[in-house]
Amino acid sequence: MSQELVRILAEGGPGRSLSTVVRVQGSAPRHAGSMMIAGPGGLVAGSVGGGRGEARVLAEAAAAAAEGRPRLVEIDMQGQDAQGPDMVCGGTSRILVQPASDPAPFAAALDRLARGERALLATRIGAGTTHVMAADGTWIHGGDPGADPDLAQRALECGHPAADAGGDLHLLPLLPREKLLILGAGHVGRALAALAPGLCFDVTLGDDRSAFLEADRLPPGVAAAHGTFTEIVEAFPFDASTYAVVVSRGHLSDLECVRALLKRPWRYAGFMGSVRKVRLVLDQALADGLDPARIAALCAPIGLDIEAETPEELAVAIAGELIAVRRRAPALEPIQAARRARRGKP
Numbered sequence: 001m002s003q004e005l006v007r008i009l010a011e012g013g014p015g016r017s018l019s020t021v022v023r024v025q026g027s028a029p030r031h032a033g034s035m036m037i038a039g040p041g042g043l044v045a046g047s048v049g050g051g052r053g054e055a056r057v058l059a060e061a062a063a064a065a066a067e068g069r070p071r072l073v074e075i076d077m078q079g080q081d082a083q084g085p086d087m088v089c090g091g092t093s094r095i096l097v098q099p100a101s102d103p104a105p106f107a108a109a110l111d112r113l114a115r116g117e118r119a120l121l122a123t124r125i126g127a128g129t130t131h132v133m134a135a136d137g138t139w140i141h142g143g144d145p146g147a148d149p150d151l152a153q154r155a156l157e158c159g160h161p162a163a164d165a166g167g168d169l170h171l172l173p174l175l176p177r178e179k180l181l182i183l184g185a186g187h188v189g190r191a192l193a194a195l196a197p198g199l200c201f202d203v204t205l206g207d208d209r210s211a212f213l214e215a216d217r218l219p220p221g222v223a224a225a226h227g228t229f230t231e232i233v234e235a236f237p238f239d240a241s242t243y244a245v246v247v248s249r250g251h252l253s254d255l256e257c258v259r260a261l262l263k264r265p266w267r268y269a270g271f272m273g274s275v276r277k278v279r280l281v282l283d284q285a286l287a288d289g290l291d292p293a294r295i296a297a298l299c300a301p302i303g304l305d306i307e308a309e310t311p312e313e314l315a316v317a318i319a320g321e322l323i324a325v326r327r328r329a330p331a332l333e334p335i336q337a338a339r340r341a342r343r344g345k346p
Contacts, residue, residue: 002174002175005035005046008037009106012103015062017062017097019095020036021161022094023093027091028093034049037100040065048093057097065100068099070128071125074093075094096170108141113174115239116242117241118159118240120132120156121171121172123169129145133152137149147171156173158328177202178201178326179204179237179242180242181225182247183206183245183246185209189207189247192314205219208253210226229248230256230260234264244264245270245322246270247272251280254271254281259290268322270299270300271301278343279343302318303321305335305338321335
């Protein structure tokens with residue numbers, strides 16, 4: 001939801017504020033990174049948890065907008081009495097509340113998000129300043145606030161908020177809408193297409209067989225793309241937040257997809273198959289003269305190694321890997337090392 005909220009803030013408006021959950025301990029209604037926009041009339045969009053906790057944040061948001069300075073709010077939900085007035089979720093939330101009447105930083109961030117790139121919103125609580133960093137580490141609004149470059153890059157890559165050691169500088173990663181192109185509308189492709197929208201992907205299911213893309217076979221909210229696999233890949237709007245999954249019906253169509261994908265930008269691309277099939281397809285891509293570094297970056301065989309068997313289980317294995325890539329999970333490195341060992345170096 002981040003890109004939609006940033007778009008609202010980039011439109012401008014007096015008396016607006018942005019509230020973001022920056023830390024959660026124990027059980028809380030919203031996870032770190034959840035955002036809410038408030039205006040003079042109260043809630044505009046998003047949520048940081050609802051109920052009495054959110055009502056308090058809305059009051060703090062009005063005060064922050066009036067004063068023009070950010071603040072941190074602690075919401076305690078560790079009440080012990082089910083019949084008492086205290087919230088009993090069992091945890092605490094720390095929420096950064098900052099004025100957002102100036103659309104300039106959000107417009108700068110939105111420009112990057114619209115390109116499919118991530119951006120980082122940095123807030124200095126003491127100075128009351130807002131800064132924006134692009135995915136390449138360049139500060140594109142407000143100048144460098146003195147952030148630790150490694151901390152800023154980690155926050156940007158994993159998509160989780162962070163703070164400096166003193167707690168005065170808060171870093172909020174902003175993520176673009178991510179697109180998932182599934183090439184192959186067979187059993188696994190449809191199972192993944194049904195699962196992925198709930199994981200906040202904009203999903204397109206492509207196939208060269210029109211009968212596999214009829215409306216009654218498409219999961220809700222999934223777009224269809226018909227044509228040769230090369231045509232589908234060439235027409236698709238790839239960017240730095242595009243994920244491509246090849247689950248076509250055979251090695252020849254897999255090879256067609258791989259050849260086309262290696263000529264486009266993406267955050268993630270991979271294909272399903274046995275180790276032997278993967279090796280043959282990769283060897284052919286090398287023989288075609290395609291970029292060896294990009295061939296090595298392909299994830300194949302695709303998905304987490306969880307002994308998946310059914311199309312639905314395979315979809316879960318693939319989706320798990322997509323989430324790991326989205327969050328730059330520490331588990332990625334051993335997963336990729338094991339994959340390289342199974343298939344041999346490209």
